[in-house]
Amino acid sequence: MRTSMSRAERMLLLATSAGLLLALFGPSLAPLAHAHDFADQRALWGVPYALDVLSNLPFALLGLLGGWTLLASGRGVASPVQRALAGLFFAGLVVTAAGSSWYHLHADDAGLAVDRYAMGVAFAGLLGLAVATRVSDRAGAALAGALLLLAPLAAHTAFAGNLAPWVVVQFGGMLVLLALVFAPTRPGAVTIRLGWVLVAYGVAKLTEMGDHVIFEATAELLAGHTVKHLLAAAAAIPVLAPFLAAARSGQNGAQSSAGTHAAVAGPRQA
Numbered sequence: 001m002r003t004s005m006s007r008a009e010r011m012l013l014l015a016t017s018a019g020l021l022l023a024l025f026g027p028s029l030a031p032l033a034h035a036h037d038f039a040d041q042r043a044l045w046g047v048p049y050a051l052d053v054l055s056n057l058p059f060a061l062l063g064l065l066g067g068w069t070l071l072a073s074g075r076g077v078a079s080p081v082q083r084a085l086a087g088l089f090f091a092g093l094v095v096t097a098a099g100s101s102w103y104h105l106h107a108d109d110a111g112l113a114v115d116r117y118a119m120g121v122a123f124a125g126l127l128g129l130a131v132a133t134r135v136s137d138r139a140g141a142a143l144a145g146a147l148l149l150l151a152p153l154a155a156h157t158a159f160a161g162n163l164a165p166w167v168v169v170q171f172g173g174m175l176v177l178l179a180l181v182f183a184p185t186r187p188g189a190v191t192i193r194l195g196w197v198l199v200a201y202g203v204a205k206l207t208e209m210g211d212h213v214i215f216e217a218t219a220e221l222l223a224g225h226t227v228k229h230l231l232a233a234a235a236a237i238p239v240l241a242p243f244l245a246a247a248r249s250g251q252n253g254a255q256s257s258a259g260t261h262a263a264v265a266g267p268r269q270a
Contacts, residue, residue: 008135008183012176016143019172023154023165031163036107039215040223051226052104056097058233063093066240073246078190081137082129085144086190086243089125093236096122100229113159116166120151126197126239127173133189134180147173174198193238204231 005013044050067090070083078086099118103111124147132140147169154165181195204227207214211224 023168029164039212055229060097066090069243069247077246085129092122116155134183196238200235
């Protein structure tokens with residue numbers, strides 16, 4: 001069993017350490033002054049900020065579908081560590097749906113902290129899985145464990161008045177994904193198109209910043225924050241895809257095998 005660190009593992013450790021130092025000792029960043037000033041404040045069916053709340057449903061649906069694919073795809077599609085990290089990510093999607101919905105129903109600093117706690121679970125699963133498929137399983141597991149601890153602390157620090165650690169977690173994670181896009185998938189690891197994940201999430205952040213502009217441009221049909229939820233949920237599809245394909249392949253194989261056994265057993269019964 002290899003105990004020494006590979007070059008990629010050392011680089012990841014260096015980048016993570018640099019991010020941690022920046023979060024701890026870097027300049028403080030005040031929270032946005034109008035963080036809860038969402039463009040679409042319409043209520044539907046008695047639900048305040050209805051579209052910003054209901055647009056979280058895709059997170060939950062994709063998370064539940066992901067959990068099903070892990071059970072149905074079989075153990076051969078990925079290593080146990082990668083399957084665990086994928087499960088953490090899919091669970092994080094469900095938790096994110098709940099946390100974000102809670103926040104939009106209670107749009108205040110405390111609700112935003114709950115939202116960020118939930119997103120931290122999804123971040124840990126996604127970044128851990130990305131690292132496991134490109135660097136090593138042990139590096140992916142270590143990063144996921146670190147983020148499960150550090151992301152909630154960063155969210156709490158943001159709630160206390162310093163947004164900088166949360167910015168490091170979120171945008172530092174995007175930089176890690178960007179670097180991993182150019183790294184080959186390890187032999188035997190599950191293949192995930194990280195470029196599409198990064199593009200979908202990056203555009204989602206842009207639509208979030210253009211919340212009011214998009215709301216006006218669409219004649220108040222959709223606000224940017226609603227679009228952000230939909231695009232951020234779509235970022236999960238490239239992660240889901242290989243497990244879904246494996247689940248379908250397994251089902252088709254089982255049906256084919258059952259049909260063959262039936263065809264053989266039929267003449268024997270006759």
